Amino acid sequence: MPKIVDHDARRAELAEATWRVVYRDGVAAATVRSIAAEAGWSPGALRHYFSTQTDLLVFAMEHVMAKATERFTAEDRTGPTREVVQRMLEELLPLDRQRAREAEVWLLLAARTQVDPAARDRMKEADDGIRKAAGLAVAALAADGLMAADRDPDRETARLHALLDGLALHALLHPDLMPPDRASAVLTDHLDGLRHPHQP
Amino acid sequence: MPKIVDHDARRAELAEATWRVVYRDGVAAATVRSIAAEAGWSPGALRHYFSTQTDLLVFAMEHVMAKATERFTAEDRTGPTREVVQRMLEELLPLDRQRAREAEVWLLLAARTQVDPAARDRMKEADDGIRKAAGLAVAALAADGLMAADRDPDRETARLHALLDGLALHALLHPDLMPPDRASAVLTDHLDGLRHPHQP
Numbered sequence: 001m002p003k004i005v006d007h008d009a010r011r012a013e014l015a016e017a018t019w020r021v022v023y024r025d026g027v028a029a030a031t032v033r034s035i036a037a038e039a040g041w042s043p044g045a046l047r048h049y050f051s052t053q054t055d056l057l058v059f060a061m062e063h064v065m066a067k068a069t070e071r072f073t074a075e076d077r078t079g080p081t082r083e084v085v086q087r088m089l090e091e092l093l094p095l096d097r098q099r100a101r102e103a104e105v106w107l108l109l110a111a112r113t114q115v116d117p118a119a120r121d122r123m124k125e126a127d128d129g130i131r132k133a134a135g136l137a138v139a140a141l142a143a144d145g146l147m148a149a150d151r152d153p154d155r156e157t158a159r160l161h162a163l164l165d166g167l168a169l170h171a172l173l174h175p176d177l178m179p180p181d182r183a184s185a186v187l188t189d190h191l192d193g194l195r196h197p198h199q200p
Numbered sequence: 201m202p203k204i205v206d207h208d209a210r211r212a213e214l215a216e217a218t219w220r221v222v223y224r225d226g227v228a229a230a231t232v233r234s235i236a237a238e239a240g241w242s243p244g245a246l247r248h249y250f251s252t253q254t255d256l257l258v259f260a261m262e263h264v265m266a267k268a269t270e271r272f273t274a275e276d277r278t279g280p281t282r283e284v285v286q287r288m289l290e291e292l293l294p295l296d297r298q299r300a301r302e303a304e305v306w307l308l309l310a311a312r313t314q315v316d317p318a319a320r321d322r323m324k325e326a327d328d329g330i331r332k333a334a335g336l337a338v339a340a341l342a343a344d345g346l347m348a349a350d351r352d353p354d355r356e357t358a359r360l361h362a363l364l365d366g367l368a369l370h371a372l373l374h375p376d377l378m379p380p381d382r383a384s385a386v387l388t389d390h391l392d393g394l395r396h397p398h399q400p
Contacts, residue, residue, distance in 0.1 A: 008212030025301075027314055028314065028315035028316070099325055104314050107311050108315070110307065110351065110373060111307050111311030111312075113226035114226070114228065114304050114307060115226075115308070116342075123373065127373065130378075146362060155386060158378065158382065158386050159363065159389060159390060161296055161360075161370070162370055163362050163363050164371075165365075165366040165369050165370070166363055166366030167362045167370070169310065169366070169369070170327075170358075170362055172314070173310060173313060173327065174324070174327065177331075177358075178358065182358065185355065186355060186358050186362065189356075189359060189398070190354060192398070193396065196396035198389070
């Protein structure tokens with residue numbers, strides 16, 4: 001009888017090993033070889049899941065998205081809307097080591113889309129997730145009268161999404177210039193500014 | 201007598217060849233081999249200027265910065281401050297093919313900093329340039345009464361810089377969702393919003 005392999009369980013096991021390497025040693029250290037060693041598998045056994053550096057990033061990004069969604073869903077939504085929205089959006093910024101590692105994977109995958117089309121679907125999925133979160137934030141503020149009625153929700157979603165990704169990028173690239181408290185403060189300014197009418 | 205080589209001229213010649221490859225075929229096609237062929241040099245002759253993919257991106261970024269600075273400096277500064285500021289900042293967004301190619305180099309170099317420290321100095325230099333441009337924009341608007349007096353120039357510079365880089369990223373990754381006219385419109389909304397006081 002052939003051996004029955006539970007591919008979902010194996011996949012989850014490998015995702016955890018991938019994440020442990022990224023978390024402990026950084027994205028630069030995440031190779032087929034180092035992840036095989038971490039998982040206690042032969043490098044050949046990984047081929048079913050990934051064989052190129054793009055596959056590896058796509059695979060790691062899947063894990064990042066699952067973790068971010070988990071945090072986003074588990075977030076306590078009691079309290080004033082303005083504060084809840086801020087907390088939810090901060091889950092998406094690299095304000096601690098785990099989220100910084102997640103953002104590293106995101107940035108490397110983003111760059112990879114420019115040179116390898118195989119990276120594009122997963123990147124689009126990830127970006128759609130962030131855009132959706134920005135849209136929910138804008139809708140929640142509007143529903144509570146915290147966004148001026150003449151502001152276009154769609155344009156404000158695009159603007160908030162750009163701000164979030166720009167802050168994530170700066171927090172990663174220049175942690176001295178954009179430490180966590182400053183990223184939070186800039187986000188605060190931005191959300192507070194939505195209450196002003198678009199037209200004077 | 202040893203042959204006298206004008207390294208600055210050779211360097212400029214190579215930068216132009218690098219740029220032609222990137223512009224015509226994209227960053228993915230820019231390799232030591234393809235650039236040597238474009239310049240009509242032997243691959244070995246390039247070693248003096250770059251030998252790794254990071255070196256190549258660092259070299260290409262130098263050219264990108266020179267071009268952006270040239271456009272930024274040449275920009276017509278006559279007319280209402282609000283319009284001049286918008287035009288200057290749009291020089292930094294990937295609103296046409298040349299600027300999109302420049303932004304590709306920027307994104308790849310940004311990702312490279314996460315896995316290769318050799319990419320960091322040039323990236324910092326490039327980011328300092330954009331931050332400085334954002335600071336000039338904020339100062340010009342403030343001087344003309346187009347930014348509320350209680351807004352902190354430093355925080356508004358950080359916010360504008362994050363917005364610009366986020367818009368550049370989205371224009372590159374999702375040109376369908378962030379076409380040039382939408383990126384301009386989001387920037388317009390952002391700059392217009394600065395006139396509202398920080399505190400109600």
